[in-house]
Amino acid sequence: LPLFLCSIQLITIPLAAFSSGRLKESSLDFVLIFGILGAVLGTYFAGNNYGSYPVMSLDNVVSGLTHCISGFTSLYIVISGMASMKKKNIPITFAILFSFCIAAFSANAILDYNYMFLMAGDGTPYDILFNLFGGHKVLYPLSVVGLFLLYITGYYLVYFAITKRSKKPALAQ
Numbered sequence: 684l685p686l687f688l689c690s691i692q693l694i695t696i697p698l699a700a701f702s703s704g705r706l707k708e709s710s711l712d713f714v715l716i717f718g719i720l721g722a723v724l725g726t727y728f729a730g731n732n733y734g735s736y737p738v739m740s741l742d743n744v745v746s747g748l749t750h751c752i753s754g755f756t757s758l759y760i761v762i763s764g765m766a767s768m769k770k771k772n773i774p775i776t777f778a779i780l781f782s783f784c785i786a787a788f789s790a791n792a793i794l795d796y797n798y799m800f801l802m803a804g805d806g807t808p809y810d811i812l813f814n815l816f817g818g819h820k821v822l823y824p825l826s827v828v829g830l831f832l833l834y835i836t837g838y839y840l841v842y843f844a845i846t847k848r849s850k851k852p853a854l855a856q
Contacts, residue, residue: 686790687749688717688783689724689753691713692753693753695713695714696756699711705772705775708767708772709767709772709779711767712767712768712776713776715761716835718753718758718760719758722754725747726747726754777835780828780832780835783799784799784828799827802824803818803823809830812827
């Protein structure tokens with residue numbers, strides 16, 4: 684199932700292509716926000732996969748493709764100026780994340796899996812939270828979702844700070 688954080692872009696990219704208005708803008712923003720992060724973390728920093736699977740195994744190839752599609756799409760969104768990054772779209776961006784978190788958590792309970800690392804860290808930095816909360820079945824997933832929300836908020840704040848600074852008029856000489 685495409686319920687990992689990096690797989691969500693495989694759904695939000697077509698959603699952006701075939702929708703309009705604020706949903707389109709929020710989908711593009713979502714891909715922008717998580718695309719580059721997912722590409723870097725899921726390709727370069729996923730070297731631990733190579734010890735478990737052969738480098739050219741189906742799992743690693745699919746993982747690489749998934750992360751690279753997200754990364755290159757987010758680069759395209761930035762370069763082409765398609766990102767809106769409007770404050771009024773932030774709740775929709777959060778809603779996209781929440782809906783997938785609920786779906787992933789439900790699938791985890793039914794299938795005994797670990798989508799979006801909501802059940803355990805599995806060798807990722809989320810292991811820090813897992814150990815901090817002692818693997819608590821409610822507090823750990825909430826803390827992971829909280830980190831996702833914190834990341835989105837931080838991304839918007841940095842974006843707004845950069846664009847606000849670049850829009851200031853230059854001093855007359």
